[in-house]
Amino acid sequence: MRAPRPCKRVPSVGMIALAMVVFGLALAAGGSAQTMPKLPADFRFAAKGSPGTVLFSHRTHVNPEQPNCTTCHPGLFSILRPGTTANGLAMSHKQMQGGEACGACHNGKAAFAPTQGDKCMTCHRAVAS
Numbered sequence: 001m002r003a004p005r006p007c008k009r010v011p012s013v014g015m016i017a018l019a020m021v022v023f024g025l026a027l028a029a030g031g032s033a034q035t036m037p038k039l040p041a042d043f044r045f046a047a048k049g050s051p052g053t054v055l056f057s058h059r060t061h062v063n064p065e066q067p068n069c070t071t072c073h074p075g076l077f078s079i080l081r082p083g084t085t086a087n088g089l090a091m092s093h094k095q096m097q098g099g100e101a102c103g104a105c106h107n108g109k110a111a112f113a114p115t116q117g118d119k120c121m122t123c124h125r126a127v128a129s
């Protein structure tokens with residue numbers, strides 16, 4: 001009987017699919033200017049009294065294969081009133097924990113939660129000046 005080979009040497013179907021996706025993204029990034037809208041610059045929320053300015057990056061939130069602008073605009077964030085919740089209120093952890101704004105996804109299920117002690121600086125990463 002053949003001994004099983006160590007798993008980490010055998011690329012699984014999942015790994016191959018992932019490699020293809022990554023390769024596809026690299027190609028798309030190089031040549032799909034017409035499908036991918038120009039993304040706005042990183043947005044900084046002042047986050048007064050917090051551990052630091054909150055930086056939001058479209059680059060890490062938009063899938064270049066399917067630019068999903070309407071996932072967030074205007075339902076979660078109005079482009080017309082930047083830095084607030086969709087209904088124009090000041091953004092806060094209370095709002096997010098109620099499932100609004102970033103909290104629609106950053107709820108500990110779809111993405112890490114704002115209450116996770118090890119994640120504070122992932123969002124509050126730009127040091128306030």
Ligand code: HEC
Nearest residue numbers: 045046047049050091092093106114115116117119120123
């Ligand atoms: C998912 C991203 C995210 C994470 C993770 C996060 N924050 Fe925040 N935080 C924000 C946003 C967005 C604001 C509001 C910014 C604004 O409107 O200026 C904010 C605001 C704050 C404020 C200002 C008062 C308030 O309640 O809104 C404090 C204090 C704060 N954060 C502390 C923390 C601490 C401590 C952690 C870790 C336990 C943390 N944050 C993790 C995004 C995050």
Ligand code: HEC
Nearest residue numbers: 037040043056061067068069071072077078079082083084
């Ligand atoms: C994951 C959520 C999310 C997605 C998806 C998203 N945005 Fe945004 N967008 C934001 C947030 C957060 C801001 C920060 C300001 C605010 O509160 O409106 C913003 C701000 C903007 C702004 C205003 C920029 C500024 O500095 O005032 C524009 C323009 C914009 N987005 C365009 C787009 C386009 C085009 C797409 C699709 C390619 C897109 N967004 C997808 C969350 C998102």
Ligand code: HEC
Nearest residue numbers: 054055056057060071076101102104105110111112122123
């Ligand atoms: C439509 C869903 C969605 C919304 C809305 C959203 N995020 Fe995210 N975000 C994600 C997902 C999914 C990830 C990656 C998964 C993970 O790391 O848990 C992520 C990752 C991140 C990261 C780590 C990657 C990076 O950019 O460095 C930060 C920081 C972040 N989000 C901040 C925010 C802030 C601040 C807001 C609100 C202004 C926000 N996100 C709103 C879905 C969302």
